[in-house]
Amino acid sequence: xxxxxxxxxxxxxxxxxxxxxxxxxxxxxxxxxxxxxxxxxxxxxxxxxxxxxxxxxxxxxxxxxxxxxxxxxxxxxxxxxxxxxxxxxxxxxxxxxxxxxxxxxxxxxxx
Amino acid sequence: xxxxxxxxxxxxxxxxxxxxxxxxxxxxxxxxxxxxxxxxxxxxxxxxxxxxxxxxxxxxxxxxxxxxxxxxxxxxxxxxxxxxxxxxxxxxxxxxxxxxxxxxxxxxxxxx
Numbered sequence: 001x002x003x004x005x006x007x008x009x010x011x012x013x014x015x016x017x018x019x020x021x022x023x024x025x026x027x028x029x030x031x032x033x034x035x036x037x038x039x040x041x042x043x044x045x046x047x048x049x050x051x052x053x054x055x056x057x058x059x060x061x062x063x064x065x066x067x068x069x070x071x072x073x074x075x076x077x078x079x080x081x082x083x084x085x086x087x088x089x090x091x092x093x094x095x096x097x098x099x100x101x102x103x104x105x106x107x108x109x110x111x
Numbered sequence: 112x113x114x115x116x117x118x119x120x121x122x123x124x125x126x127x128x129x130x131x132x133x134x135x136x137x138x139x140x141x142x143x144x145x146x147x148x149x150x151x152x153x154x155x156x157x158x159x160x161x162x163x164x165x166x167x168x169x170x171x172x173x174x175x176x177x178x179x180x181x182x183x184x185x186x187x188x189x190x191x192x193x194x195x196x197x198x199x200x201x202x203x204x205x206x207x208x209x210x211x212x213x214x215x216x217x218x219x220x221x222x223x
Contacts, residue, residue: 043214
């Protein structure tokens with residue numbers, strides 16, 4: 001099955017700085033890569049996703065890049081704000097198949 | 112829309128008891144997923160349904176776990192008998208297509 005690794009497990013940045021979280025996957029059949037934000041006591045919330053036919057996708061301060069050859073994808077958050085503090089999960093899936101999640105990154109944005 | 116609704120939000124039970132978790136999907140969402148989240152194992156997909164039919168239950172840990180979706184508006188995840196190692200947060204998620212899942216608030220289960 002798929003194996004998704006996520007780094008770092010914790011990340012602290014100053015408000016206004018950028019944050020980058022990286023994930024690698026093992027199954028070359030994986031073609032969908034979502035990122036979720038989970039706040040304390042809540043369920044994960046989809047914030048951005050990318051499919052394997054695209055190399056980069058951006059939504060305001062959030063961007064995701066995908067390198068299919070190297071089997072890794074990254075989440076980039078620019079101009080971080082305290083409300084960005086949460087646990088972020090990456091995931092990988094192939095069409096109509098299992099979702100495999102990374103182990104999560106706890107992001108703290110220091111005001 | 113109210114989003115995905117899960118009940119109860121918290122459940123404390125004794126080992127050996129039956130536990131039933133409930134989920135009401137977002138209207139119009141044809142896919143429903145049950146996940147379990149623990150510190151040790153992270154987020155795990157247990158089972159998912161498409162149009163009320165179970166499609167993949169390979170993540171269900173053992174026969175003590177069962178899930179049903181009798182109609183498009185309701186699903187249950189049952190654990191019988193429950194064990195302390197079942198303690199976790201259980202999430203229900205739904206979507207119109209396989210991707211772009213919307214998660215509920217979760218049920219925190221504690222088995223003593």
